[in-house]
Amino acid sequence: MKKLFKKRKYSADEYAQGILQGDRIILSRAITLIESKLHSDNELAETVLQKILPFTGNTLRIGITGIPGAGKSTFIEAFGKYLTSIGKQVAVLTIDPTSRKTKGSILGDKTRMEELANDVNAYVRPSASGDTLGGVHSKTRETMLLCEAAGFDVIIIETVGVGQSEVSVKGIVDFFLLIMLAGAGDELQGIKRGIMEMADAILINKADGDNITACKRAKQEYANALHMFAPQENRWNPQVLLCSAIQKMGIAETWQLIRQFEIHAKENGSFNRNRQTQNRQWMHDVISYYLQHNFYNNGSIKDVLPNQEQRVETGKTPAVVAAKKLLKMAEVAGDKKTCEIY
Amino acid sequence: MKKLFKKRKYSADEYAQGILQGDRIILSRAITLIESKLHSDNELAETVLQKILPFTGNTLRIGITGIPGAGKSTFIEAFGKYLTSIGKQVAVLTIDPTSRKTKGSILGDKTRMEELANDVNAYVRPSASGDTLGGVHSKTRETMLLCEAAGFDVIIIETVGVGQSEVSVKGIVDFFLLIMLAGAGDELQGIKRGIMEMADAILINKADGDNITACKRAKQEYANALHMFAPQENRWNPQVLLCSAIQKMGIAETWQLIRQFEIHAKENGSFNRNRQTQNRQWMHDVISYYLQHNFYNNGSIKDVLPNQEQRVETGKTPAVVAAKKLLKMAEVAGDKKTCEIY
Numbered sequence: 001m002k003k004l005f006k007k008r009k010y011s012a013d014e015y016a017q018g019i020l021q022g023d024r025i026i027l028s029r030a031i032t033l034i035e036s037k038l039h040s041d042n043e044l045a046e047t048v049l050q051k052i053l054p055f056t057g058n059t060l061r062i063g064i065t066g067i068p069g070a071g072k073s074t075f076i077e078a079f080g081k082y083l084t085s086i087g088k089q090v091a092v093l094t095i096d097p098t099s100r101k102t103k104g105s106i107l108g109d110k111t112r113m114e115e116l117a118n119d120v121n122a123y124v125r126p127s128a129s130g131d132t133l134g135g136v137h138s139k140t141r142e143t144m145l146l147c148e149a150a151g152f153d154v155i156i157i158e159t160v161g162v163g164q165s166e167v168s169v170k171g172i173v174d175f176f177l178l179i180m181l182a183g184a185g186d187e188l189q190g191i192k193r194g195i196m197e198m199a200d201a202i203l204i205n206k207a208d209g210d211n212i213t214a215c216k217r218a219k220q221e222y223a224n225a226l227h228m229f230a231p232q233e234n235r236w237n238p239q240v241l242l243c244s245a246i247q248k249m250g251i252a253e254t255w256q257l258i259r260q261f262e263i264h265a266k267e268n269g270s271f272n273r274n275r276q277t278q279n280r281q282w283m284h285d286v287i288s289y290y291l292q293h294n295f296y297n298n299g300s301i302k303d304v305l306p307n308q309e310q311r312v313e314t315g316k317t318p319a320v321v322a323a324k325k326l327l328k329m330a331e332v333a334g335d336k337k338t339c340e341i342y
Numbered sequence: 343m344k345k346l347f348k349k350r351k352y353s354a355d356e357y358a359q360g361i362l363q364g365d366r367i368i369l370s371r372a373i374t375l376i377e378s379k380l381h382s383d384n385e386l387a388e389t390v391l392q393k394i395l396p397f398t399g400n401t402l403r404i405g406i407t408g409i410p411g412a413g414k415s416t417f418i419e420a421f422g423k424y425l426t427s428i429g430k431q432v433a434v435l436t437i438d439p440t441s442r443k444t445k446g447s448i449l450g451d452k453t454r455m456e457e458l459a460n461d462v463n464a465y466v467r468p469s470a471s472g473d474t475l476g477g478v479h480s481k482t483r484e485t486m487l488l489c490e491a492a493g494f495d496v497i498i499i500e501t502v503g504v505g506q507s508e509v510s511v512k513g514i515v516d517f518f519l520l521i522m523l524a525g526a527g528d529e530l531q532g533i534k535r536g537i538m539e540m541a542d543a544i545l546i547n548k549a550d551g552d553n554i555t556a557c558k559r560a561k562q563e564y565a566n567a568l569h570m571f572a573p574q575e576n577r578w579n580p581q582v583l584l585c586s587a588i589q590k591m592g593i594a595e596t597w598q599l600i601r602q603f604e605i606h607a608k609e610n611g612s613f614n615r616n617r618q619t620q621n622r623q624w625m626h627d628v629i630s631y632y633l634q635h636n637f638y639n640n641g642s643i644k645d646v647l648p649n650q651e652q653r654v655e656t657g658k659t660p661a662v663v664a665a666k667k668l669l670k671m672a673e674v675a676g677d678k679k680t681c682e683i684y
Contacts, residue, residue, distance in 0.1 A: 049660040057657055142662065196570065225570045228538065276655040283654045286665035291633040312625045313618040315399055318391040320484065323628035
């Protein structure tokens with residue numbers, strides 16, 4: 001690897017070449033470029049994306065969620081090490097919607113999976129999640145593509161299962177894994193309503209020592225609950241597995257299950273269909289994001305929105321009347337400003 | 343009630359007065375006005391809404407969903423008749439996202455609840471659902487407001503639990519009731535993933551004759567499943583009840599439960615908080631709807647969208663590149679056209 005000077009700027013070709021050669025430093029710089037809010041950076045990032053796109057997609061994308069304390073990092077470290085031990089190249093993108101992107105949180109994340117982060121066949125990167133309106137998965141998706149082009153064949157996207165981001169993550173992965181605990185009391189686990197139904201598998205972690213009996217009972221309960229849901233379009237029956245990330249038990253079994261899923265979904269065509277739908281949806285999400293971004297960042301809208309919201313909340317103005325008033329206002333005031341953010 | 347001539351047009355004041363006096367014919371005409379796609383009708387409708395808004399809201403809004411065959415209409419007829427028998431005024435708005443709004447489907451809906459529709463203290467009206475992008479609940483919400491101003495104190499919104507509309511309905515009601523069957527095999531019930539978690543109560547219908555044992559078992563299973571979900575913001579524990587709509591059993595109990603919920607939610611403040619959030623969200627939904635409506639109805643977008651979608655689906659163009667290309671195109675081509683639809 002070349003020694004880089006801080007100020008050195010790459011061309012789109014240099015970025016693309018570096019990424020395709022698996023250069024970690026250029027990959028990291030490219031991800032920073034993707035996450036940049038500068039207009040000029042955005043244009044360059046899109047050119048890079050266009051160049052590397054043909055080299056993406058031949059991978060397995062796994063979303064992993066669960067509340068803090070469920071042992072996600074420990075699991076991902078054990079799982080990632082297992083995958084590199086069987087010859088896989090693993091990229092882990094973590095999304096923490098509760099933390100702003102500071103040096104602190106980046107170091108924090110890296111420290112959490114230190115062993116994996118130091119593995120030459122793995123790459124751990126926290127993903128920016130500053131934007132709330134679709135921004136999370138837009139940037140994360142593009143980061144995922146860069147990692148794929150850099151040669152990683154298993155992409156793990158980790159998110160905390162208590163916010164909105166895991167819904168977005170479901171829309172960008174092939175397999176969605178939910179990590180739960182037994183015996184913590186289901187009400188206390190605080191998993192967001194709706195997440196359980198999105199799971200392709202539920203992993204009950206910390207199934208070790210005195211906790212095994214409780215985990216077996218929880219496994220049965222979750223299996224019963226999953227059974228109540230209508231089948232997914234891909235006809236996959238979500239499974240419940242036990243695991244002890246700390247004792248490295250259930251790790252290989254999880255990979256086996258994911259492989260079973262992959263074979264199942266590729267055989268019945270749903271794997272590819274899902275990817276196509278996700279791509280199309282991604283485009284519409286980006287459109288929706290910018291339409292709303294432009295609207296809500298319009299100066300005159302910003303000024304009057306709180307008052308209109310308050311009038312609508314308290315029943316003084318019908319929602320539709322307030323909405324149209326704001327729409328008209330944006331049209332008159334904001335027409336030309338919107339260009340700059342594209 | 344006055345005899346009306348077909349061509350007679352009302353002013354906003356005449357609409358408002360008629361509605362507040364509980365005139366069913368004017369109410370029906372006002373709902374048609376709300377559902378109209380004509381620009382001039384929209385303006386009049388919004389003025390009417392503004393006038394009647396102070397007389398809305400002091401009601402209970404109940405969403406009812408379930409797959410076809412679960413017995414929703416039979417239940418609503420029995421439930422509605424029970425409510426009118428204890429002095430309530432009941433409006434039933436039905437949303438069938440699968441049927442276009444034709445004379446046929448309107449008559450069909452009315453026939454389904456004939457007894458209730460002929461009750462002087464009830465009003466049954468199918469709600470148009472032509473628009474998919476948020477249009478369903480936008481029109482239904484406004485229709486609900488008109489019914490409230492006309493003096494109905496329980497509003498029932500019925501929808502088929504297999505599409506997207508019940509998610510919208512959850513966002514406009516105080517209490518969300520899911521009607522299920524026992525013994526049909528959960529996989530066969532085809533209820534959309536995510537719906538069960540939105541329920542404030544699950545009613546297992548057709549709990550009569552030989553079916554009672556199966557229903558009791560199902561009740562336990564659903565209660566276990568509901569237990570797995572995190573509590574809602576309102577701290578209400580969703581309940582499972584048995585009922586036989588055809589034998590009019592479990593009807594009064596359902597009303598008791600809903601009243602319990604109302605007391606609970608009003609005591610802890612979540613009832614009003616939920617309404618305020620819904621109102622604010624409604625405004626943002628309308629904004630989002632029109633932003634997207636304008637974009638996707640732009641002539642030049644319509645022309646190129648299929649090709650861009652196809653390129654994105656098959657991985658030829660990055661989603662973000664296609665999205666921005668389309669956004670730029672809409673901006674250049676469509677600027678002034680958008681005004682007319684507000």
